[in-house]
Amino acid sequence: MPGPKTPEDQPEVDAAALFGEQTEGSAAPSLADAVAAAEPEERLHPVLSNEEVLAARAKARSNIEAQRRKAATTDLIKAEEERLAREEGLVTGDGVKDEMVTVTLDLAEHSARIVLSGTPYYHGHTYTVPRHVGDTLREIQSRGHNHQNDIEGKGLSERMRRPHLTMLNAKTAAVTNAPQMVA
Known part of the structure; x- marks a missing residue:
């Protein structure tokens, strides 16, 4: 059993430094300096x-x-x-309406373009737009054709009889005989 500790066993600590007392010729060390x-x-x-x-x-x-x-x-x-x-006007917050779709414009004879929100969409061109914009373009296109048929004295049935000859390839999504822009 170890005996009582003697002062020789303890490390020497400057008591004046521990208690902030200043000795001759030294600056007052801080407590942290003394402990360190x-x-x-x-x-x-x-x-x-x-x-x-x-x-x-x-x-x-x-x-x-x-x-x-x-x-x-x-x-x-x-x-x-x-x-x-x-x-x-590019998004509505509805996932279905914001889905991107491809629209090829086939406008009536009296129309060269459609302008939506300051953006022109030209006859014969194909555009990739959000579904809500594509639906609007298709509706305007359809109403333009209806108006053209009314002006010419043709009914809706006459327009449906006219062959368009536009074909879509299901495998490659290629468009053939689409309306072309005439220069």
């Missing part, structure tokens, strides 16, 4: 110095902050793009 002098410095990593560990932690913190800023910027850009698309 009395205790050996605890290593934060077995290989790196404490300064290197603290620098690595600061760099990791700055990397995480940069990732947060980048994610916030990406989210803001996405939200702004969605807002602008809604303003331009």
Whole structure:
């Protein structure tokens, strides 16, 4: 059984430094300095110095902050793009109506183009647009043909009898005999 500890067994600690007393010719050390002098410095990593560990932690913190800023910027850009698309009429918020479709315009003889929300769509051209825009283009196209038939004195049945000869290939989705733009 070990005996009582003697003063020789204890590390020497400057009592004046511990209690903040100033000795001759020395500046008043802080309590942290006195404790640091009395205790050996605890290593934060077995290989790196404490300064290197603290620098690595600061760099990791700055990397995480940069990732947060980048994610916030990406989210803001996405939200702004969605807002602008809604303003331009490109999206409705309904997944079915916002689905992209391909429309080839075959306008009546009296029409050269359709203008929707300031965007011109020309006869004979094929456009990939959201379904709600494609539905509107097809409706305007149909009403234009109905108007042309009324002007010419033809009924709807006459228009349906006229052969269009436009064919779609089911395998390749190729369009043949589509109306062409005449220069």
